[in-house]
Amino acid sequence: MSKVMIYGEIKGGRIKKTAFELASEGRRLADKLGGDLGAVVMGSAGEQFAADLGRYGVDTVYVVEAPELETYNSEYFAQALAKVIIEKKPEIVLISHSMQGKDLAPRTAAKLGVATIADCISFELDGSSLVAKRPMYAGKCYAQWVALGSPQMASARPNVLEVVETPKSGTVEKIAFSADASRATYTTKDLNLDTSGKVDLTEAEIIVSGGRGMGGPDYSLLEEMASVFGPTATVGASRAAVDAGWRTHSDQVGQTGKTVTPNLYVACGISGSIQHLAGMGSSKVIVAVNKDPEAPIFTKADYGIVGDLFKVIPEFNKELKALLAE
Amino acid sequence: MKSLVCLKQVPDTETQIKVKPDGTGIATDGIKYVINPYDEFSVEEALRLKEKFKAGEVQILSVGPDRATEAIRTALAMGADKGIHINDEALNQADPFVIAKALAAAAAQVEYDIIFCGHRAIDDDFGEAGAMVAELLGLPQVTLVTKVEISEDKKSAVMERDIEGGKETVEVPLPCVVTSQKGLNEPRYASLPGIMKAKKKPIDKKSAADLGINAEPKLQARNFTMPAERQAGKRYQDMEPADAAKAVVQALRNEAKVI
Numbered sequence: 016m017s018k019v020m021i022y023g024e025i026k027g028g029r030i031k032k033t034a035f036e037l038a039s040e041g042r043r044l045a046d047k048l049g050g051d052l053g054a055v056v057m058g059s060a061g062e063q064f065a066a067d068l069g070r071y072g073v074d075t076v077y078v079v080e081a082p083e084l085e086t087y088n089s090e091y092f093a094q095a096l097a098k099v100i101i102e103k104k105p106e107i108v109l110i111s112h113s114m115q116g117k118d119l120a121p122r123t124a125a126k127l128g129v130a131t132i133a134d135c136i137s138f139e140l141d142g143s144s145l146v147a148k149r150p151m152y153a154g155k156c157y158a159q160w161v162a163l164g165s166p167q168m169a170s171a172r173p174n175v176l177e178v179v180e181t182p183k184s185g186t187v188e189k190i191a192f193s194a195d196a197s198r199a200t201y202t203t204k205d206l207n208l209d210t211s212g213k214v215d216l217t218e219a220e221i222i223v224s225g226g227r228g229m230g231g232p233d234y235s236l237l238e239e240m241a242s243v244f245g246p247t248a249t250v251g252a253s254r255a256a257v258d259a260g261w262r263t264h265s266d267q268v269g270q271t272g273k274t275v276t277p278n279l280y281v282a283c284g285i286s287g288s289i290q291h292l293a294g295m296g297s298s299k300v301i302v303a304v305n306k307d308p309e310a311p312i313f314t315k316a317d318y319g320i321v322g323d324l325f326k327v328i329p330e331f332n333k334e335l336k337a338l339l340a341e
Numbered sequence: 342m343k344s345l346v347c348l349k350q351v352p353d354t355e356t357q358i359k360v361k362p363d364g365t366g367i368a369t370d371g372i373k374y375v376i377n378p379y380d381e382f383s384v385e386e387a388l389r390l391k392e393k394f395k396a397g398e399v400q401i402l403s404v405g406p407d408r409a410t411e412a413i414r415t416a417l418a419m420g421a422d423k424g425i426h427i428n429d430e431a432l433n434q435a436d437p438f439v440i441a442k443a444l445a446a447a448a449a450q451v452e453y454d455i456i457f458c459g460h461r462a463i464d465d466d467f468g469e470a471g472a473m474v475a476e477l478l479g480l481p482q483v484t485l486v487t488k489v490e491i492s493e494d495k496k497s498a499v500m501e502r503d504i505e506g507g508k509e510t511v512e513v514p515l516p517c518v519v520t521s522q523k524g525l526n527e528p529r530y531a532s533l534p535g536i537m538k539a540k541k542k543p544i545d546k547k548s549a550a551d552l553g554i555n556a557e558p559k560l561q562a563r564n565f566t567m568p569a570e571r572q573a574g575k576r577y578q579d580m581e582p583a584d585a586a587k588a589v590v591q592a593l594r595n596e597a598k599v600i
């Protein structure tokens with residue numbers, strides 16, 4: 016029995032950092048409730064992550080193995096996750112609001128007859144009720160949400176919860192599962208993954224974003240900055256840049272793109288429209304480079320450089336390289 | 342090709358959201374409402390499918406108060422054929438599970454080859470109703486879709502969807518539920534003749550009782566708050582680019598401690 020359960024997402028044969036974020040938070044909640052923390056991991060690779068999950072406070076790792084669970088599929092993963100939840104009866108279930116989590120959480124919730132409090136940034140307990148804070152209107156306001164059903168399901172925004180080590184046993188328990196193939200689902204024909212291994216915007220710790228001020232599709236200055244920052248950094252864009260065809264739509268930050276919460280957001284040639292600010296306004300630190308001193312982005316930026324980005328960014332990259340090489 | 346498009350009316354993205362003084366919700370006075378942008382992609386895709394197959398229909402399904410009629414009419418003006426408006430006090434502020442129950446129950450009363458939802462409504466930002474409707478109807482879901490190709494016999498489709506760090510191509514039997522993502526298409530504007538014609542198109546009104554669902558809530562919101570006001574920080578103006586860049590890089594390391 017686990018009072019709190021997390022879903023440990025695997026990507027490219029590795030357990031994701033978000034699993035440790037959820038485990039750390041799950042541990043905190045389980046301690047308050049006076050119970051165990053479980054983690055569900057799908058597929059034959061699952062067992063090997065037990066020790067890692069244990070380090071962040073997981074008591075029991077439920078490994079579900081079946082041929083259908085080797086690669087992600089909405090229906091089969093939701094079946095398997097729902098089965099573990101029904102068997103182990105956790106009071107609280109936490110999933111990451113990652114690309115996969117967004118697909119999996121609502122389908123699993125619907126199988127269980129509940130809803131998920133989606134995209135939460137913090138959690139508390141009110142007695143034994145989960146109270147989660149989440150942005151709405153892409154961050155233009157916040158509200159606390161309470162789950163009234165059972166289990167209480169929530170998804171957490173990646174890269175917001177703190178990772179804390181609390182060593183526990185991480186004991187493996189295998190869960191028998193055979194997929195109900197009478198439920199129709201899709202089959203994957205092709206996976207076209209960006210070979211650079213780039214992190215998704217919603218999970219990046221540092222985002223270097225370019226807008227109309229980039230003047231064209233050449234984002235090499237920003238790509239260079241992101242690569243100097245390292246593998247947790249990635250490049251984003253404003254809608255103006257996406258609509259101009261300079262960047263793909265999945266790079267768009269904002270109310271109708273991605274809502275992001277990196278540690279550092281560098282906005283280059285972006286004016287700071289209400290829709291853009293909504294999507295990145297809760298970044299921890301914002302740097303803006305813009306030649307217009309009146310650009311609204313400067314009202315939100317912690318560090319605002321007024322100048323031509325084509326002159327400033329090369330110098331910035333040079334400084335950054337020198338500093339990070341130390 | 343018969344498409345059912347789930348459409349929510351939401352505040353325009355230009356809206357400055359303000360929280361009511363008692364924190365029970367947002368102040369709605371003066372808000373201009375529009376079709377949820379992702380649902381516009383759905384309407385457009387459904388219209389294109391009907392045009393491509395030269396047969397079928399596009400039905401709009403919306404849960405919302407009286408004002409939601411405008412959003413349905415706009416979709417009809419874009420070219421959709423008819424609307425279903427579920428207007429019930431018990432549902433207007435409902436959580437995604439209750440909404441999904443209403444949408445699924447209404448869907449069960451009509452014919453469709455495909456159901457479109459947006460991947461997320463940009464007001465509450467849940468992004469759940471599509472997958473839930475699929476589950477409740479026992480249909481496959483394909484979320485975050487940027488390309489749809491229906492087979493000649495309309496029994497299956499090949500779709501492209503966004504996944505972390507790339508794209509996935511899937512084949513799915515129909516009927517299924519698709520959630521629309523930016524990149525799917527460029528929605529058309531309603532034409533003047535379209536707007537005239539829309540006035541005569543039928544909108545079927547329904548209540549929760551007509552659908553035989555109970556609206557027992559699964560989630561409840563409280564304590565609405567505004568984000569902490571961000572202050573404008575340091576400014577580096579009228580400086581040599583190299584000096585400004587150096588100062589900011591140093592500050593990010595020593596002051597902000599993010600690098």
Ligand SMILES: Cc1cc2nc3c(=O)[nH]c(=O)nc-3n(C[C@H](O)[C@H](O)[C@H](O)COP(=O)(O)OP(=O)(O)OC[C@H]3O[C@@H](n4cnc5c(N)ncnc54)[C@H](O)[C@@H]3O)c2cc1C
Binds near residue numbers: 286306
């Ligand atoms: C329904 C709807 C949804 C929307 N959703 C989004 C969304 O999700 N995300 C989003 O970003 N937008 C969104 N928008 C668009 C938004 O309103 C703005 O049009 C857009 O954000 C502007 O992008 P931008 O800042 O890159 O361009 P602009 O506003 O044109 O700003 C360009 C900036 O670059 C600066 N600049 C130019 N050259 C240089 C240079 N050489 N060096 C330094 N600075 C320079 C200029 O001073 C200017 O401030 C939405 C709009 C609508 C109607």
Ligand SMILES: Nc1ncnc2c1ncn2[C@@H]1O[C@H](COP(=O)(O)O)[C@@H](O)[C@H]1O
Binds near residue numbers: 403465468
């Ligand atoms: N009130 C509603 N009426 C019709 N469709 C809705 C409603 N709420 C949500 N949807 C559909 O579900 C999608 C996702 O909404 P949400 O789960 O609220 O983010 C939307 O883009 C719509 O397609």
